Amino acid sequence: MTDYNLLDSQLHALLDEEPDALAAAANFVALLYNAMPDINWLGIYVLRGDELVLGPFQGKPACVHIRLDEGVCGAAASSLQTQRVADVQAFPGHIVCDPDSRSELVVPLIAHERLIGVLDIDSPTTRRFSEADQVGVEKLCESFCTLQETRKYFI
Ligand code: SME
DSSP states (O other): OOOHHHHHHHHHHHHTTOOOHHHHHHHHHHHHHHHSSSOSEEEEEEEETTEEEEEEEEESOOOSEEETTSHHHHHHHHHTSOEEESOGGGSTTOOOSSTTOOEEEEEEEEETTEEEEEEEEEESSTTOOOHHHHHHHHHHHHHHHHHHHTSSSOO
């Protein structure tokens, strides 16, 4: 069971004084990747124009460009709703980056009321992500986005 309150404190300790948006994003991803058990990939896809582009991540090399009408990430970005997918093989249009992935949690990142990207977490276990994980990760993304709003540049 991940302690999301503790992670939120650690996130603030790492990022509150960091003015560089990209460095903050890289450490956000590294913090979560190392704190969450049973995951094989975790990273940010950044909104660039009308597509998502691979940003800071941990795990195997992944696909770089994702259209907004493609995959779980595109669904989260275009609907602005978290996608919690219990079995990726049952998700129409799921994009296979790491063939080990079985379930996925994708949270839209919204700063200044605009989509800036998505946080994507993959697990090799089906049904890995509970509702508590969704709520906890959404809260961390909210903290991250609030901090991004104070930077001169977004990721
Ligand atoms: N599976 C994602 C693509 C990104 S990778 O999992 C890293 C999707 O369907 O959008």
